[in-house]
Amino acid sequence: MSFLKIENLNKSFGDTQVLKGIDLEIEEGGFLVLVGPSGCGKSTLLNTIAGLENITSGKISIGGRVVNDLHPSERDIAMVFQSYALYPNMTVRQNVAFGMEIRKVPKPERERAIQSVAETLQIAHLLDRKPSQLSGGQRQRVAMGRALVRDPQVFLFDEPLSNLDAKLRVDMRTEIKRLHQKMGTTIVYVTHDQIEAMTLATRIAVLRDGLLQQFGTPTEIYNRPANIFVADFMGSPSMNLIPAKLKKNGTALAIEIATGDASVTLPLSGENGALNSHAGQEVIFGVRPEALFEIGEAEAHKGQTARFIAPIEVVEPAGADTFAVTHLGGKAVVARLGADTGITPGTTAELAVNLDKAVFFDPKTEQRIG
Structure with missing residues (x-):
């Protein structure tokens, strides 16, 4: 009561x-x-x-x-x-x-x-x-x-x-x-x-x-x-909010994110509910820094993951964590990595994203989809 x-x-x-x-x-x-x-x-x-x-x-x-x-x-x-x-x-x-x-x-x-x-x-x-x-x-x-x-x-x-x-x-x-x-x-x-x-x-x-x-x-x-x-x-660092496009991937969906002259495609699996009605449309792909991680840490992340190659621009040691900054969809994107990461600025690294932790927003209304 x-x-x-x-x-x-x-x-x-x-x-x-x-x-x-x-x-x-x-x-x-x-x-x-x-x-x-x-x-x-x-x-x-x-x-x-x-x-x-x-x-x-x-x-x-x-x-x-x-x-x-x-x-x-x-x-x-x-x-x-x-x-x-x-x-x-x-x-x-x-x-x-x-x-x-x-x-x-x-x-x-x-x-x-x-x-x-x-x-x-x-x-x-x-x-x-x-x-x-x-x-x-x-x-x-x-x-x-x-x-x-x-x-x-x-x-x-x-x-x-x-x-x-x-x-x-x-x-x-x-x-x-x-x-x-x-x-x-x-x-x-x-x-x-x-x-x-x-x-x-x-x-x-x-x-x-x-x-x-x-x-x-x-x-x-x-x-x-x-x-x-x-x-x-809410969150420190705040959620990464990345412009993306939802595309049909066979019977499922995929997220396409522009990266300079190329693009990164992250496949979605399972039931996607309200996302299906946004297929072919622009969305905002939201993911917390801790849901972006190095491939070697994948075992600690249960759920659907996808990999991509990222150019590392800045590395910020912060004690128990290290924050690595890359660019996706024209936006700076922060990944929260382990303290002992070997990633250095000016190089590329293979990162993974836990898509079970992702959320999607309508860029027009700014409301969460689903």
Whole structure:
């Protein structure tokens, strides 16, 4: 049963429509990540859930109760902001306790809640310090602690890690995931970082220009993107999107990709469903870098594979992986190879592609075929 449900939500600022018919729902204890480029409407959507922005039309329900007209204080939510929003003249203890004092929670109960949250977030030794004496990661833990003592129905996070350096972001991401697994509270989390979205979410909503592009599990979003935008936005490196032509190959189909004066033909086997109706037409052939590999790695890739010769232009060692750049269909194409590959730039290499991992898009509508 849905715990947080958003139905046909629209939000306009004057004549500018920022959210356009958003439909989302998440089960109790779920972790919903709203992701998309800057200006796509994800923070506005979060603010409408919080009650910080009124909606133009639609419905928001939390725990089966419609909250459209409820004040933020009546929605039983807690929010963690990007800026931490700590009181500089208060100690950590006072910052965490402030909301409980306003609600007149008895002091013994406040102290128990503070101690419990401080131990959970590993900030017990910081309780008597002021925010100016803390690192960015410690301040973010305090901001989270202030939300946790509320014990709300829903936690709202608005890009909480964007002010942290790269290593600390990874560490805090792990802490947030551990916290969610321990407490099981429903979370809605805004980020523009698609790696953050993939690692944290049980469900992802991809937004663009106020429209919901796709809503699904991280696996669905990554492996079966609904359109070219989602395919390109989610994943690092992003999906290779290669102009190609679908051709009849006997009773089956094949993909023909231009490579300079020649072409590469990759045969498809098995049932091709909706692809059959696009035979003879131009398509966009989408394949993730990890589905392009050296012939010697073929045993690790189960499924339908096809081989081709590729001129290697750039090789980028990246620790556990090596990224090799070639060209297909007039586009730069990235293959994720092993760390110990012998491939060098300026040479040719025989690569294979796992066609079971491929997806196809209509170049006119940009929607996935099938």
